[in-house]
Amino acid sequence: xxxxxxxxxxxxKAFGSVQAAHAVSLTVAAGETLALLGPSGCGKSTxxxxxxxxxxxxxxxxxxxxxxxxxxxxxxxxxxxxxQDYALFPHLSVLDNVAYxxxxxxAARAEAHGRAQEALTLVNLPELATRKPGQLSGGxxxxxxxxxxxxxxxxxxxxxxxxxxxxxxxxxxxxSDLRDLFRRVGAGVLLVTHDQREALALAGQAAVMRxxxxxQTGAAREVFDRxxxxxxxxxxxxxxxxxxxxxxALLVPEKAVLLGKGDMFTLTSRHAxxxxxxxxxxxxxxxxxxxxxxxxxxxxxGQGLRLEVAMTQVQEVIDDRA
Ligand SMILES: Nc1ncnc2c1ncn2[C@@H]1O[C@H](COP(=O)(O)OP(=O)(O)OP(=O)(O)O)[C@@H](O)[C@H]1O
Numbered sequence: 001x002x003x004x005x006x007x008x009x010x011x012x013k014a015f016g017s018v019q020a021a022h023a024v025s026l027t028v029a030a031g032e033t034l035a036l037l038g039p040s041g042c043g044k045s046t047x048x049x050x051x052x053x054x055x056x057x058x059x060x061x062x063x064x065x066x067x068x069x070x071x072x073x074x075x076x077x078x079x080x081x082x083x084q085d086y087a088l089f090p091h092l093s094v095l096d097n098v099a100y101x102x103x104x105x106x107a108a109r110a111e112a113h114g115r116a117q118e119a120l121t122l123v124n125l126p127e128l129a130t131r132k133p134g135q136l137s138g139g140x141x142x143x144x145x146x147x148x149x150x151x152x153x154x155x156x157x158x159x160x161x162x163x164x165x166x167x168x169x170x171x172x173x174x175x176s177d178l179r180d181l182f183r184r185v186g187a188g189v190l191l192v193t194h195d196q197r198e199a200l201a202l203a204g205q206a207a208v209m210r211x212x213x214x215x216q217t218g219a220a221r222e223v224f225d226r227x228x229x230x231x232x233x234x235x236x237x238x239x240x241x242x243x244x245x246x247x248x249a250l251l252v253p254e255k256a257v258l259l260g261k262g263d264m265f266t267l268t269s270r271h272a273x274x275x276x277x278x279x280x281x282x283x284x285x286x287x288x289x290x291x292x293x294x295x296x297x298x299x300x301x302g303q304g305l306r307l308e309v310a311m312t313q314v315q316e317v318i319d320d321r322a
Contacts (some may be wrong), residue, residue, distance in 0.1 A: 002030035003066030005156045005188020011050050011060035013043075020046040022212040023060070026190075028205070030065075030155065033189040035199035035220060038209035039235060040042050044192045046063050046157050047209075051079050051190065075104065080149030080157045080187070087145075088133040094120070095129035101152040109317055119151035120144075122181060139170040146178075146298065150185060157182075160192045175201045196237060200224060208232050220286075230319040241284035241321075249319035250285060252309060257290060260299045262308030267300065281305055285314075 053074035098116035230249035
């Protein structure tokens with residue numbers, strides 16, 4: 001069996017009094033994509049930068065492909081990097097930008113260009129090889145940055161918000177391309193993102209960070225469907241995280257709320273949305289927020305709505321939001 005593409009062991013880093021990362025241990029299996037999620041400032045980029053060798057950890061270890069690289073400089077770690085601003089060299093052609101990595105690693109010009117051309121084909125841009133970065137659209141530049149990471153043939157790709165500068169249409173398009181691409185190249189991928197759709201679309205595994213620490217990790221679907229705590233649920237966008245006594249919270253998934261049957265409850269607010277309405281309902285469990293489709297809005301009777309909560313789907317977790 002192949003060693004993991006990446007393992008971090010208890011990586012820690014402080015900037016003055018800010019503990020940006022504390023004992024972060026992660027594994028990215030070979031060929032697997034792990035999404036690192038968390039609010040702004042929680043330490044995601046710091047972890048990525050320590051893995052890339054751009055930041056020196058105060059403590060802990062980084063292994064890439066089973067090799068301890070903690071003491072090695074970035075260029076000796078053999079990772080493919082894509083950052084938010086994708087930093088292409090403006091004076092080099094697209095082909096030379098993409099060939100830069102292989103050239104730096106000692107490939108002859110012809111071989112490096114061959115690899116670059118292959119990588120440009122992988123990102124669907126083979127015809128733009130002679131352009132300069134200034135002549136590319138945002139989406140094209142983003143693809144070139146990806147091609148540059150792919151051309152390194154690295155077993156580990158490090159992507160920091162790789163789609164953040166693109167509009168929604170391009171993001172959606174690249175999201176599905178990337179999933180295929182990761183599968184084809186077979187590299188391990190550590191993906192930093194704050195976009196949950198992106199995480200679910202691209203990553204099989206997810207890790208959630210809060211204030212420098214990993215608070216939950218596992219299969220991405222599992223993390224989204226079964227948040228370990230109230231804070232994780234709220235961060236992942238759960239609408240109904242209901243406070244209980246004794247430091248607990250109830251997580252009520254939307255699919256647990258069955259409309260049009262059961263008792264009638266009073267609506268305490270209504271807001272029109274593109275799809276229908278967002279309403280809140282005074283329920284004995286607490287104020288339930290529901291996103292209703294136009295058809296479901298038709299179930300509202302005066303100022304009330306009939307509903308039943310399937311309690312088997314409600315989870316009780318620790319309320320660690322304070
Ligand atoms: N070079 C630095 N010097 C001082 N503080 C830093 C430095 N880099 C990061 N920090 C601090 O460390 C913490 C973690 O920052 P980091 O950039 O890793 O967060 P992040 O989760 O990637 O945030 P974002 O999603 O906004 O990019 C923040 O409080 C940040 O201000």
